[in-house]
Amino acid sequence: MITVAVVDDDRMLLDGMRSWLRDVPGLRVAAVAATVDELLARWDRPTAVVLLDLVLRDDSTPAANIHRLCATGSRVLVISTVPDRARILAALAAGADGYLTKDNDLPTLVAAIEGIALRGAAHSPELAFACAHDDRPDRPRLSPRELQVLLDYASGLTLKSAARRAGITPNTAKDYLDRVKAKYQRAGRPTYTKTDLAHRVREDGLEHEPGHGRGHGRGHGPGPSRGTG
Template sequence: MSSSEPASTTVPSEPAPGSPVRLALLDDHGLIVDSLASWFTDNAPDFTVVLRATNWMDLIRSPEFPVDLVLMDLQLADNVSIESRIRACRAAGAKVLVVSALDDEASRERCISAGAAGFVSKTLPAGELAELARRVARGERLRRGSSGRAVDATESAMTEDTDSAHLSPAEERALRLYAQGYSTVEVAERMDVGYETAKTYLRRVREKYARAGRPASRKSELIRRAAEDGLLE
């Protein structure tokens, strides 16, 4: 196992109802980390900043890791790729929102394809960033706006309501497995649920995409939806 990955793998889960979101801040500028931590502590009681880190290894080696959500800088002064960092967090059960000074499509696509729930600009006011973090913590995925650039709070609010399928963690995992080539029976086995339960998850996935105006009745369409939403490893 690579030293850049956590020691164990769990299924991503939602924070317990009513409990604060356990938040980690990862940025190689300590002043940014401290400033965000202070803002969340003073203004967002639905979050608890349990981990501050200025490098990748400090994050994953902390006894507080994994957390519910990581706000992660795109560029760190280490040799671990953003894709590896995102996938390691996702494998450990943590959602990821990438916060970057770069506002380019290539960087955004790299992050979303690796499994990040969103890619936003560091220029956002802290209040807007917190609102996006809430939505990611609830299981939403922030999609790009019609301009094709990294989303900001206004664009994500418009696009998320119109074309997001709002999949639950179980539905998302069923889709990931199914899109990777596993049969419904194998999806059920890997999720340790009954066949009918796995079948229901996949039916709900198709229905949710259909309601969002993104057809997914055929397997090829379902795989395309998964790829668009960054659910394929």
């Protein structure tokens, strides 16, 4: 059973979301609230997935709300009215595990919730667009093969296993990882170890790249840690 909490200051949306998800097998809406403060005051247990409205009317910031929810051990799916690229990337950088606009249908929402709860990331057109057009100067441009090896290796595979998946030798896979590290270092983001690589994957939302879904745990091991208006 996947427990879900909803944070939104639109009462009609809260009631609608509770009704919408009530009969979905395997999901249970455990709490709803108008603010993160309210949710944390009423619900002190980690929730598998929190659906978080991006912009709330209590003057809280999206990044602070995401950080606070992630600190409880919950995963965060940001819900917004607009697919703004800068907002999507900022939400991912703050720790959100997914981003959906409010015009998506129930199957898409359920798939995103399940993806985050079971695999650590949700894929959506909004995320694919934002990641594909991420032109921030501190984000290196990686080739498809560099990205593939990075994601496999950072997800917890050994270098030999990552090389096997890519159809290359371990030495070639190591060369790709060395190139990735060098690109990050030139961008002013020192990257030396497997844990560093996993952090870069998480920071840049690379696990959301189309065709590169991986299952990641939060907070332990070499994989990336764990993410409206």
